[in-house]
Amino acid sequence: MSEQRRVRPDPALALLEIYNAALPQVYGYLLSRCRNAALAQDLAAETFLAAVGAARRDPGPVSIGWLIGVARHKLADHWRRQEREQRNLRLVHAEQYEADDPWDATLDAVLARQVLDRLGAHHRAALTLRYLDGLPVPEVAGHLDRTVHATEALLVRARAAFRASYEEGVS
């Protein structure tokens, strides 16, 4: 049985074939979300190297869309690590927001991205996956390793933090 496994073409080879087309897509996805070129490079490298093992473990189609999914995992992992460090290393000064007030506004795109950059890693991760990537809440929960209920609560707080920071920036 191991003979058969060895003669089967290595699914990771497909990664080399699509590398030139896939790298700008993966890098563009990461850079537009983390907005830091060095970090985007690190995460892009992690994405492709992790994809080698993933393609072999679970031989499905190796496509750009699949690679973006791997990149999204790496980005969420990064923010989770960052959040753990922030939580470990300094006092918790997140304000507590209790209610999800309806908010009727048209966002200024540039200001909105600056506000996102300033938010804590867990808020930034939740809003990026939910809004920039347009994922449904259960998928956001999966990436953040939280329950759907906890993710909904996190999104409420993240939206409130975003709004407070945004309105401060407008005024």
Added chain:
Amino acid sequence: MIDPLDSLRAPVMPIEPDPRFATQLRARLEHAVLQPEGVAMTTTVDAPAHTIGCYIAVDDARRALEFYVEAFDARRRGEPYIMADGRIGHAELAVGDSVLMLADEFPEIDMLSPRTRGGPSQSLYLRVPDVDATVQRAVDAGARLERAVADYDYGRNGIVVDPSGHRWMVASSLPPPPSRRHGEVGYLTYAVPDAERAKAFYDAVLGWRFTPGRVENGWQIDGTAPMSGMWGGATEPRIQPLFHVDDLDAALAAVRAHGGRAGEPEQQPYGLSAECTDDQGARFWLLQS
């Protein structure tokens, strides 16, 4: 309800990275894809030899190495030895403080994997700080859950059968938790700037022994009551207690009402916990288990 944040939707737009980076990453990718044993980013780890060690036969050594790295936090130890016919003749992994050796099947000397033999003839016993997380990772990486994680008199444990057919009893390296009454200290964390220095100091003064914990730079202190751990990486040394509470939401509300700050509740394997700060700035955790 209109949500202004919906306007942030950002489809993927390609951006060309620095060409030097693109070239370097391609080289790394080629190396990872093309090296014959398929071992990406090999690292060598020292682990002391114990009196008894495990040397197991697997039906696909490359897949097995990846599985143990992913599921059990194993670290690759040296390069696998590749035979002329392509089989892995010998490979080593460091798992916790032990070494796991493995090789592909060698029917010519009757070394066959459990899958080929029709089942395992032994269990491998793995001690980890967080049984639930390890078992979940093993299942996510392709193991079959044979017995779900549960508490026993001898500790919390569960059984998985890995993709090579080996049966692993995954057991807690921690003593079973004591009773949990509201207001009792459940755990103490010694947060220090330098874990190695602190370990040496408390070993010399109190004779403490340490086991690697579930976070990087984290250590369980063996045999203390209440259970205690050390974490290196704090800017200032502090001792941070964890208190048991009957109702976390009520306790967090009380923290806020009395001038403290309450963090977000998070589900941990051992219960629902939140980090708080009291009204003078001292940090503590609350746990509802």
